[in-house]
Amino acid sequence: MENAERFSKVFQLFVDSPSETVPKEELYNLFSHSGFSLTDESLENLKNKCPENGLPFNEYLIQCEELEKEEISREELQKCLESLCPDNSGFLDANTLINTLSTGKYSLGENELEEMLRLINPDANGKVSIVYLLSLIYNKN
Structure with missing residues (x-):
């Protein structure tokens, strides 16, 4: 993924250490800062996929990759x-x-x-x- 470094920097804005997770309540802000425009439906889908203790970095990268596939040129x-x-x-x-x-x-x-x-x-x-x-x-x- 060509944007992995940028996504890593954005993720670090929301956590104190790379091993931490981003809480579900912050997913909209996390993905907005990552450059994605989320519909209410896509935000709900992300929250439903997110573990209760928050979104870890590796899952965040997977979700970013999925969202990139959906983007229109x-x-x-x-x-x-x-x-x-x-x-x-x-x-x-x-x-x-x-x-x-x-x-x-x-x-x-x-x-x-x-x-x-x-x-x-x-x-x-x-x-x-x-x-x-x-x-x-x-x-x-």
């Missing part, structure tokens, strides 16, 4: 976002994006949607650039 996401842009302008209507993300199997919760709105900062016409969205998501310009 930048190109795949760009195609999805472009499909929501009927005029091919490269700008999405923020309301369309919110409606799309608030429905379906992996819908975002109200707090997540509010946070996303603050991050995407639509223009005066309620539009947001697909390129800007991708740069936020993948931390690249």
